[in-house]
Amino acid sequence: FAFQLQYHYGVKINVKNLVYDIRFSEKKPIELTKTPDVLQKLQKFISGNEDAKAFSASSLNNYIDCPLKFYFSQVERVEEPDEVEENIEANMFGTLLHKVMQDIYMPYEGKLVTSDMLDVILKNPLYIDKLIRTAFAEKYFKKKNTDVPLEGKYLIIGKVIEKYVKRLLIFDKTKTPFTYIKSEEVVNSSLPVFDGKFSVNLKGIIDRAEEKEGVIRLIDYKSGAGNLNFKDLEEVFEHNNEKRPKYILQTFLYSTLYRQNAKDNVIIPQIYYVKSIFDPNFKTDIIQKPERGTQFQVEDFSEYEEEFNSKLISLIEEIYNPEIPFTQCEGIEPCKYCSFNVICRKV
Secondary structure (H helix, E strand, C coil): CHHHHHHHHCCCCCCCCCCCCCCCCCCCCCEECCCHHHHHHHHHHECCCCCCCCECHHHHHHHHHCHHHHHHHHHCCCCCCCCCHHHHHHHHHHHHHHHHHHHHHHHHCCCEECHHHHHHHHCCHHHHHHHHHHHHHHHHCCCCCCCCCCCHHHHHHHHHHHHHHHHHHHHHHCCCCEEEEEEEEEEEEEEEECCCCEEEEEEEEEEEEEEECCEEEEEEEECCCCCCEECCHHHHCCCCCCCCCHHHHHHHHHHHHHHHHHCCCEEEEEEEEHHHCCCCCCCCECEEEEECCEEEECCCCHHHHHHHHHHHHHHHHHHHCCCCCEECCCCCHHHCCCCCHHHHCCC
16 A cells, blocks of 8 residues: 555655564473373373273374373373364264264174175165264264254265265175174273283274184274385384384284284284275285385284284383483474474474
């Protein structure tokens, strides 16, 4: 507006350049010592304590990625602020898809699922549509034992979910017959650490378990896309590795938690990256690639179980080690979407 006055009407303007010398103090890394008070708060994860909490795959992954974030979220229980709407919708998509798949298979719990049975569902779009509307009612609108009509963006999301559900069922047909065990199964266990000095609680929620010819498949749905490969278990537990395969820790943790249910059955962890379901080469098998040109499909978790449990124990003992403080991660990738960045101000 000032330039317009000057240009059109010749208004004389006195211009002054104001310069401020702004200096930012050097960011110092945050390091939190494990004081007796902090160690006392960690007692809530120990088995046998009143109102004991449990370590989950996400909390352990948080610790490996950034011990400081673990401290804020798990030790001090600082509540994370609500995420922006786009992220809520992305998370809700996965939640709705999980719910629909769970409800589809629920009537077959403990039963043999055949290709013909899945065909019946695929040929009944009204049934799938009702399950989607019921999922919206419960998970999004917080209304139980009912369904809701979908309009606008919810209708669009519902139609997208329908396409993914149908594609998942078509893929499942290639694996039939199999016995459906359960979905969203909560599994708990305790893990002795420090040579049995005490045990900590572990928990997980398995998206889906099924059995075929004595082999139990533990399936984890991922609403995004991702990688099925990992180098070795050393990489899985490695701090400050932004390309660390977090999904291996989660699926392997679920496998070790499910051991008590599986007894002597072979356990195979698998991952459904839903966004890749339309790929003609869609795969769910986890592959170890220890070196270039060498790869092994994970066909029996027991082959990795001892080493995984050993590294899991070492990780838990590190969390409880009073000589190892809670520190910030070295890289900045984990900080980009971290809710606690307003506290540490690393990026």
